[in-house]
Amino acid sequence: xxxxxxxxxxxxxxxxxxxxxxxxxxxxxxxxxxxxxxxxxxxxxxxxxxxxxxxxxxxxxxxxxxxxxxxxxxxxxxxxxxxxxxxxxxxxxxxxxxxxxxxxxxxxxxxxxxxxxxxxxxxxxxxxxxxxxxxxxxxxxxxxxxxxxxxxxxxxxxxxxxxxxxxxxxxxxxxxxxxxxxxxxxxxxxxxxxxxxxxxxxxxxxxxxxxxxxxxxxxxxxxxxxxxxxxxxxxxxxxxxxxxxxxxxxxxxxxxxxxxxxxxxxxxxxxxxxxxxxxxxxxxxxxxxxxxxxxxxxxxxxxxxxxxxxxxxxxxxxxxxxxxxxxxxxxxxxxxxxxxxxxxxxxxxxxxxxxxxxxxxxxxxxxxxxxxxxxxxxxxxxxxxxxxxxxxxxxxxxxxxxxxxxxxxxxxxxxxxxxxxxxxxxxxxxxxxxxxxxxxxxxxxxx
Amino acid sequence: xxxxxxxxxxxxxxxxxxxxxxxxxxxxxxxxxxxxxxxxxxxxxxxxxxxxxxxxxxxxxxxxxxxxxxxxxxxxxxxxxxxxxxxxxxxxxxxxxxxxxxxxxxxxxxxxxxxxxxxxxxxxxxxxxxxxxxxxxxxxxxxxxxxxxxxxxxxxxxxxxxxxxxxxxxxxxxxxxxxxxxxxxxxxxxxxxxxxxxxxxxxxxxxxxxxxxxxxxxxxxxxxxxxxxxxxxxxxxxxxxxxxxxxxxxxxxxxxxxxxxxxxxxxxxxxxxxxxxxxxxxxxxxxxxxxxxxxxxxxxxxxxxxxxxxxxxxxxxxxxxxxxxxxxxxxxxxxxxxxxxxxxxxxxxxxxxxxxxxxxxxxxxxxxxxxxxxxxxxxxxxxxxxxxxxxxxxxxxxxxxxxxxxxxxxxxxxxxxxxxxxxxxxxxxxxxxxxxxxxx
Numbered sequence: 001x002x003x004x005x006x007x008x009x010x011x012x013x014x015x016x017x018x019x020x021x022x023x024x025x026x027x028x029x030x031x032x033x034x035x036x037x038x039x040x041x042x043x044x045x046x047x048x049x050x051x052x053x054x055x056x057x058x059x060x061x062x063x064x065x066x067x068x069x070x071x072x073x074x075x076x077x078x079x080x081x082x083x084x085x086x087x088x089x090x091x092x093x094x095x096x097x098x099x100x101x102x103x104x105x106x107x108x109x110x111x112x113x114x115x116x117x118x119x120x121x122x123x124x125x126x127x128x129x130x131x132x133x134x135x136x137x138x139x140x141x142x143x144x145x146x147x148x149x150x151x152x153x154x155x156x157x158x159x160x161x162x163x164x165x166x167x168x169x170x171x172x173x174x175x176x177x178x179x180x181x182x183x184x185x186x187x188x189x190x191x192x193x194x195x196x197x198x199x200x201x202x203x204x205x206x207x208x209x210x211x212x213x214x215x216x217x218x219x220x221x222x223x224x225x226x227x228x229x230x231x232x233x234x235x236x237x238x239x240x241x242x243x244x245x246x247x248x249x250x251x252x253x254x255x256x257x258x259x260x261x262x263x264x265x266x267x268x269x270x271x272x273x274x275x276x277x278x279x280x281x282x283x284x285x286x287x288x289x290x291x292x293x294x295x296x297x298x299x300x301x302x303x304x305x306x307x308x309x310x311x312x313x314x315x316x317x318x319x320x321x322x323x324x325x326x327x328x329x330x331x332x333x334x335x336x337x338x339x340x341x342x343x344x345x346x347x348x349x350x351x352x353x354x355x356x357x358x359x360x361x362x363x364x365x366x367x368x369x370x371x372x373x374x375x376x377x378x379x380x381x382x383x384x385x386x387x388x389x390x391x392x393x394x395x396x397x398x399x400x401x402x403x404x405x406x407x408x409x410x411x412x413x414x415x416x417x418x419x420x421x422x423x424x425x426x427x428x429x430x431x432x433x434x435x436x437x438x439x440x441x442x443x444x445x446x447x
Numbered sequence: 448x449x450x451x452x453x454x455x456x457x458x459x460x461x462x463x464x465x466x467x468x469x470x471x472x473x474x475x476x477x478x479x480x481x482x483x484x485x486x487x488x489x490x491x492x493x494x495x496x497x498x499x500x501x502x503x504x505x506x507x508x509x510x511x512x513x514x515x516x517x518x519x520x521x522x523x524x525x526x527x528x529x530x531x532x533x534x535x536x537x538x539x540x541x542x543x544x545x546x547x548x549x550x551x552x553x554x555x556x557x558x559x560x561x562x563x564x565x566x567x568x569x570x571x572x573x574x575x576x577x578x579x580x581x582x583x584x585x586x587x588x589x590x591x592x593x594x595x596x597x598x599x600x601x602x603x604x605x606x607x608x609x610x611x612x613x614x615x616x617x618x619x620x621x622x623x624x625x626x627x628x629x630x631x632x633x634x635x636x637x638x639x640x641x642x643x644x645x646x647x648x649x650x651x652x653x654x655x656x657x658x659x660x661x662x663x664x665x666x667x668x669x670x671x672x673x674x675x676x677x678x679x680x681x682x683x684x685x686x687x688x689x690x691x692x693x694x695x696x697x698x699x700x701x702x703x704x705x706x707x708x709x710x711x712x713x714x715x716x717x718x719x720x721x722x723x724x725x726x727x728x729x730x731x732x733x734x735x736x737x738x739x740x741x742x743x744x745x746x747x748x749x750x751x752x753x754x755x756x757x758x759x760x761x762x763x764x765x766x767x768x769x770x771x772x773x774x775x776x777x778x779x780x781x782x783x784x785x786x787x788x789x790x791x792x793x794x795x796x797x798x799x800x801x802x803x804x805x806x807x808x809x810x811x812x813x814x815x816x817x818x819x820x821x822x823x824x825x826x827x828x829x830x831x832x833x834x835x836x837x838x839x840x841x842x843x844x845x846x847x848x849x850x851x852x853x854x855x856x857x858x859x860x861x862x863x864x865x866x867x868x869x870x871x872x873x874x875x876x877x878x879x880x881x882x883x884x885x886x887x
Binding site for chain 2: 019092096097264384
């Protein structure tokens with residue numbers, strides 16, 4: 001290597017580089033409209049782009065029995081025309097403005113969003129307001145989107161190996177109650193029996209302005225944006241806001257195990273989950289688990305990659321994180337630290353090695369420098385994610401909806417930096433075999 | 448309900464000009480350093496020409512990418528990874544039939560160290576035998592896993608059909624080829640093939656471009672082995688013919704893949720073809736999506752895309768449909784291709800596609816990683832940031848007639864090939880009602 005600039009602590013075969021991790025703050029203006037809609041606005045004029053996100057406080061956990069997959073099916077229906085727009089017009093208006101759109105259904109919320117050149121800001125607000133006013137739910141649109149959702153499930157679950165692993169397969173092993181354990185993509189029988197009346201009732205109940213947060217980020221003037229928000233959303237009538245029930249259930253007292261035979265899988269896989277503290281009730285107790293997941297599985301320096309992938313070579317890959325959709329910062333209780341691994345050989349040696357590594361961490365503690373490098377990487381990856389105004393708008397919507405604090409987008413790095421080695425070790429000590437759920441994917445031999 | 452007025456667009460604000468320092472350093476490496484403040488990060492992309500002929504090269508190249516970060520003359524994989532993590536960073540390598548690409552990011556203050564690690568890997572990667580053998584076994588397993596995915600099998604079938612024995616005809620190595628690669632062969636491929644001539648390094652982020660450029664020139668000065676960058680041979684002409692059906696017993700969907708030639712970004716007709724493809728199937732508001740998804744409910748995510756490689760560009764159309772609508776979906780796709788290739792598009796269709804294409808550029812370049820990715824793609828096609836600045840104007844000038852001309856040349860179904868991966872027992876009889884089917 002050639003001579004370089006100053007390289008503190010580098011070049012001696014030791015990894016003691018310590019960078020000061022910078023902090024960022026994003027401006028947040030917030031207001032609650034007369035109809036109860038909560039609004040957060042964050043200006044960032046570096047690129048001529050805006051993002052608009054609406055989060056409704058209803059997700060997979062709120063689906064009634066007999067209507068699995070309904071929250072997601074309903075998400076599709078929200079794109080099928082609205083109070084003033086025919087079918088297809090929503091897509092066309094966003095894209096003919098140079099923008100892109102999507103929606104996503106999670107366990108705890110449903111999100112709708114657009115990212116557009118900033119000259120389309122008011123149009124995007126109009127489009128969101130128009131479907132908050134009234135989606136166009138017709139028998140034709142419903143039948144069409146049931147067919148589309150079935151194809152989505154076929155392509156993502158039924159027709160491929162490891163479909164639904166772990167997000168559909170592991171929750172029923174860890175949880176006992178319907179809201180937490182059921183299939184969030186939906187049973188085909190349930191999807192087929194959905195009616196227009198079901199959809200209208202779901203909208204009436206859960207899509208009230210007071211049950212939503214609107215987040216607007218990017219190339220805008222906050223005062224002007226607020227005026228536009230008032231103009232577009234202000235006259236949507238207020239409706240009753242449903243109480244959000246607790247979906248809490250007791251943790252496991254003994255290991256739960258299950259097998260899933262996958263006709264397409266060429267090799268076994270395993271998913272392991274342990275309950276973690278309530279992310280909302282106690283962020284301070286929760287964040288050590290977020291850091292722990294990184295210590296275990298983030299990058300080649302992580303403990304489980306070193307041991308299982310490159311050391312024992314028991315697994316070909318291992319991933320880990322909080323929640324079944326890897327979204328640690330917008331999931332509510334109950335949730336879990338989840339590990340997934342693909343292993344050509346038997347599962348027991350994998351679980352044994354995993355237990356040994358957790359034990360080693362719980363009793364031997366972290367290595368010198370291990371915590372700070374993991375914190376540096378975790379922080380940088382957070383910065384990288386919210387460099388996109390769309391990702392930032394989504395984060396802010398979730399933080400505002402669940403915690404009343406969109407500012408957490410900028411505050412997270414310092415909270416991550418506050419996590420101590422002792423907390424991470426204590427968290428590791430709770431990942432015991434008798435608290436875990438284990439799901440084995442067993443190749444079904446067709447391929 | 449009273450229809451409300453959809454708000455008009457306001458005056459667009461142009462993307463701010465980029466602050467760029469670029470040039471070629473002594474070793475022959477092209478360097479482009481771009482300031483884009485925002486996150487306190489820097490994005491790094493290095494692309495090395497890495498084409499080669501035959502299955503053996505593909506296997507060696509893949510194994511090289513998998514084990515490139517397994518150690519250097521001064522430290523092992525764990526230490527390298529920990530050093531990167533300390534910078535808030537990561538680094539990874541991958542190969543395609545044209546190039547070896549190393550991608551990474553770090554906290555901006557870590558740029559000197561990130562470049563130091565990159566230089567160390569480029570000049571001293573040691574490919575420890577134990578690690579290479581371990582990665583080799585992992586790669587064999589990884590290839591086996593990939594080939595269990597219908598999307599991968601369908602892609603392989605399309606590439607075989609389009610390119611035959613040309614290196615673009617395969618993206619995954621054969622497992623028996625991988626198993627034969629020795630650590631010494633990987634080391635030798637690194638020595639001969641990982642060379643600065645023809646390579647491009649892009650840095651984007653919270654950096655001072657001129658200072659970053661100088662840092663690269665200094666830190667990477669020692670990476671200077673000679674050697675010429677191999678390029679893929681010319682693409683074979685497409686040989687249209689009957690639909691190829693690849694049997695996948697038990698499949699509950701058919702993966703339809705259609706391909707044909709296209710145009711590269713540097714071609715004067717590229718903007719017109721880009722918009723023609725968009726109107727046909729290149730975005731959600733396209734004819735393809737509105738027909739087979741939003742009208743008929745045959746599929747979840749159909750699309751058509753332009754794919755660019757060193758030796759040429761291609762158009763690829765993808766749709767995964769239920770068994771019972773396989774033939775009807777093929778019929779509708781053929782209809783939409785024929786329609787766009789023989790009749791002019793409506794003015795509002797062109798306008799919508801145009802605005803989407805222009806807006807997409809602004810959105811894609813609004814983040815550090817997005818900008819880095821696009822600049823790398825441009826640089827590897829011999830283009831630069833000026834192309835980005837001028838592309839909206841080129842898109843603005845495209846006419847309906849030009850769309851028809853490019854559609855006739857590149858979207859006519861007679862000039863494309865079709866493969867279907869699916870359960871032959873379930874789908875073949877109805878497919879045969881539309882025309883010849885051969886088994887692939």
